[in-house]
Amino acid sequence: MKAKRIIAVLVAAAALLGGNVLAQDFKKGLLYFNDGNYTLAKKYLSKELNGENKDQAYYLLGKSYQLEGKKDSATFFYQKGIEANPENAFAYVGLGEIALNDGNAKAAQSSFSKAKSISKEKKNPALWTAIYAAYMKQASPNEEDAKEYLDKAKNINKNFAGIYLTEGDILLAQNKIGEAATKYETAIYYDKTSKEAYLKLGRIYVKSGNYQQSLEAFNNLYQLDSTYFPVHKERGEVYYAQGKFADAEKSYAKFFAASETSYNDLVRYSLILFFNKEYQKSLEIVKEAQAINPTSPVANRVLAYNYFQTNDFVNGTKVMEQFMANAKPDDIIQNDYEYYARLLSKVGNDSLAIVNFQKATTPKNKAAMLREIQSSYEKMKRYDKVVELYEEQNNGKANVGAQTYLDWAKANTFAANMPQIDSLAKAGYMKKADSLFAIFTEKMPDSYLGYIYRARVNSFFDQESTQGLAKPYYEKVVAILEPKGERKKELIEAYQYLGYQYFLANDKENSKSYFNKILLLDPTNETAKKALAGIK
Secondary structure (H helix, E strand, C coil), rough: CHHHHHHHCCHHHHHHCCCCCHHHHHHHHHHHCCCCCCCCHHHHHHHHHCCCHHHHHHHHHHHHHHHHCHHHHHHHHEEEEEEHCCCHHHHHHHHHHHHHCCCCCCHHHHEEEHHCCCHHHHHCCHHHEEEEEEEHHHCCHHHHHHHHHHHHHHHCCCCCHHHHHHHHHHHHCCCCCHHHHHHHHHHHCCHHHCHHHHHHHHHHHHCCCCCCHHHHHHHHHHHCCCCCCCCHHHHHHHHHHHHHHHHHHHHHHHHHHHHHCCHHHHHHHHHHHHHHHHHHHHHHHHHHHHHCCCCCCHHHHHHHHHHHHHCCHHHHHHHHHHHHHCCCCHHHCCHHHHHHHHHHHCCHHHHHHHHHHHHHHCCCCCCHHHHHHHHHHHHHEEEEEEHHHHHHHHHHCCCCCCHHHHHHHHHHHHHHHHCCCCHHHHHHHHHHHHHHHHHHHHHHCHHHHHHHHHHHHHHHHHCCCCCCCCCHHHHHHHHHHHHHHHHHHHHHHHHHHHHHHHHHHHHHHHHHHHHHHHHHCCCHHHHHHHHHHHHC
């Protein structure tokens, strides 16, 4: 596809060659040539070297190799074309263009002179247009000399659409988008059956971001010839650019059904399927692409992403490890780090996952990545790090949600109970937890959760229960849960604490009342039975 963008000057070669009835293989070769799929173009053009379109086949084979940057192979087929037919004028033009590329103006002029000397082509505007294009393709073209050939073509037949297609290609190569579009429209004006003109016009509208007009051009092309498979691909590209992945998938499915496909086609279709959340099908397609080019960073990226989405985390990690090891730094994108991190987390390598989540972090996705990092630290039971991340995300922030305060407070209690934490740090974490649970109860006064957690935290600071620090919070738990008859376990916890508090206060009646409440909920509760037996 890159060559198509860079060269862009002789993709209209089919239009330049004139109107023989096309054999099936040649027709396919021409289709693939115009689609930029030079591998398949060469496959079918090679079958026509002894057919009625052999002159055009040799020329387009040479041109295919030339567009792939394979000068020696291009030269070979141009020369073979001349050997097969010394009056193959376009093969001489191909040799002339290669000579110009090599800086050999004398050899180029010799080849062009031979082309012009062939009597049957002297009145063919396509020949003069091809020579014009060869000159204009140069890095620093002599536009005045080139114009001589363009003028000659127009003098022969100014209505020849190939002239305007070629002018459009040259202007497109110069990034003169609007002027190029005008030339393609002119080509359509002179030949309303020119498929190449509609194709190029639609593509140039895509390039300029004018998707509606590009679809109009491609729809006109489809109406002209519904079997012209590049139109399905091009419409798919428009929908892909618009983010309409379901429509893109439908168009590409038609393209795949009608055409042989290249590595690039496979990768693009797999991407469309991926974005359309058809992960299993995307996986199958990208495996085909990866088989063609096992070291391709793009194919391996999509392969790993699909393994993640289909829950094959082991294979996904293996592919992503190889990708990261072999890819150039410039080839690695933010999503690569993110997917690699998620895969690593899924296979239990959370420490390396955190490193890659950090690399994946941008200002736009920072909150999401911090949550992922936090989750990995939680799996590693590094609650001190979890607390740090809560503070980083929420300190000084307005409108922090109640659930966040609850989770933040719980993280502090978990950090306090880490084995390596000393008593001073433990107390600090518990105090912070209590203050955060208090904020939660302010935001959610009808929830028992904040109160039961405050009761437990305060029990930590009053482990002998002599100060009754947890008492008001357990009483609140009872007040909320008892009328509802909910949360048996939490009610028993509260009844037990309150029963013991009243026992310490020598209030036997209230103490027995709470222990009896425990037995109503759990008749086999040994703690309540022993407590009642001990109260006299």
